[in-house]
Amino acid sequence: MNGNDGHGAVTGDQGAGNQLESVKNTPMISANGLAWPGMGTQERLQESSDAAAARLDKIQNAAQTILECVGEDANRPGLLNTPKRFAQAMMVFTEGYGQNVWDIVNGAIFPENHNEMVIVKDIDISSLCEHHLVPFTGKMHIGYIPHHSVIGLSKLARIADMFSRRLQVQERLTKQVADTIMEVLQPQGVAVVMESTHMCMVTRGVQKQASLTITSCVLGCFKADEKTRSEFLSLVGARRHYNT
Ligand SMILES: [Zn+2]
Structure with a gap:
């Protein structure tokens, strides 16, 4: 675990020079730069391309189920690729879990x-x-x-x-x-x-x-x-x- 769910800001009187080094592993930001990752964030970051494809498939199937359950014709042209698009969009909507704070601050x-x-x-x-x-x-x-x-x-x-x-x-x-x-x-x-x-x-x-x-x-x-x-x-x- 990343041990980064603590709260309370780090305070101190360092100058800017050594400031970065001293805060790179803070209570909230882990050594790998993640802050408040999800339970499966590491797995998602490290998975093979096959596993990533299987993950997308799984979301796609769930979206297909939703289309059927709301009483739609999941095979009509407008909806044919919707499960795939939904799965891809969902990965983008949740990509923040795996972003590295230090890469962003850069x-x-x-x-x-x-x-x-x-x-x-x-x-x-x-x-x-x-x-x-x-x-x-x-x-x-x-x-x-x-x-x-x-x-x-x-x-x-x-x-x-x-x-x-x-x-x-x-x-x-x-x-x-x-x-x-x-x-x-x-x-x-x-x-x-x-x-x-x-x-x-x-x-x-x-x-x-x-x-x-x-x-x-x-x-x-x-x-x-x-x-x-x-x-x-x-x-x-x-x-x-x-x-x-
Ligand atoms: Zn709500």
Whole structure:
């Protein structure tokens, strides 16, 4: 096992120089760079091409069963290749389990004496609700205050992508992104807000078409300092949702 389901960010006062080395095997990120892998992630990463083909076949058969069970004609032209397409899509929707955090960060952490808030707003997110296996989509806003080093801005979106391509609940997705940035960068603090629409809510049951689910995770100085948190929420336009 990877021993990476611990929580709580690593703190310390290292300079940027030795920072990377010291966090490469953190409580959340294993030696092979995986963060919160699934039970079968290693097997999936290491399997032979035959085993990979068998895995696709299995998903394909399951999709075929669904088509039959909903009362469709699985042999009509429009649906003929749907099980295959579904199987391939499902592998893409879940490829984030096997991605290596350090490959994604790829050395893009730079020493910099910038101590002001950095925000990347409106990152598009598509993920799969683990309760219904249907999408939830929305925007994520990420902010951090550096401590001796900054990270390439596109990397924040890449980290968000990595955790989106899994079976998720929005609360966990938000927290995993925040915790990971805290671990790899060791900034003074991280704040993540996500606003999204869940297909399982808008298309079934109560059918609340316009409902928006908002989650947030604040760490370090964003947690400790109400003013900092408030500034972040104002800048990303999420403050209206909070009582701060
Ligand atoms: Zn759902």
